[in-house]
Amino acid sequence: MKYALKLLASAALAATLFAAPSRAEDVKAGDLVISQAWSRATPGGAKIAGGYLTIENKGSAPDRLVGGSGDIAGKVEVHEMAMNNGVMTMRALDKGLAIEPGKTVKLAPGGYHLMMFDLKGPLKQGDKVPVTLQFEKAGKVTLSLDVQGVGAQAPGGMDHSGHMDMKK
Numbered sequence: 001m002k003y004a005l006k007l008l009a010s011a012a013l014a015a016t017l018f019a020a021p022s023r024a025e026d027v028k029a030g031d032l033v034i035s036q037a038w039s040r041a042t043p044g045g046a047k048i049a050g051g052y053l054t055i056e057n058k059g060s061a062p063d064r065l066v067g068g069s070g071d072i073a074g075k076v077e078v079h080e081m082a083m084n085n086g087v088m089t090m091r092a093l094d095k096g097l098a099i100e101p102g103k104t105v106k107l108a109p110g111g112y113h114l115m116m117f118d119l120k121g122p123l124k125q126g127d128k129v130p131v132t133l134q135f136e137k138a139g140k141v142t143l144s145l146d147v148q149g150v151g152a153q154a155p156g157g158m159d160h161s162g163h164m165d166m167k168k
Helices: 002-019
Strands: 027-029 032-040 048-057 063-070 073-084 087-092 097-099 104-107 112-119 128-135 139-148
Touching: 027 139, 032 128, 048 063, 048 139, 097 104, 104 112, 112 128
Parallel strands: 032 139
Antiparallel strands: 027 032, 032 048, 048 104, 048 112, 063 073, 063 097, 063 128, 073 087, 073 112, 128 139
């Protein structure tokens, strides 16, 4: 009986470990550290999707996220959502997104984000979608977006929607 309980407990622990959502690996590019790269699943036929991530500049010089690309999309742009006179607006950041030295910038739903246009197929929960980011100084950086559920607000189900501001 004791053996059966130990076996059952071990199996339950293993199931918990393997069922946990996988986390994107941190990617380093020069003085930048990119983490928590993710996207939401899209319904079939959707032609756009958002990409979200965190960029930390550990250096002493600013850098700038100026664009991106990926086989999944015809075009990848850096966008910003903001409230203007009570109306939510979205616009491309033609000059890119500044990543100041010693600062962390979060790309998250409702704020800065990657906008992927002309999707070649649906993003499915559990997939890892490779994209290449283009930085002014750090150059091209390839990473994978972990595809979460359709309504996800943050990777792994953690809601960080209130943390879109830049931190020291």
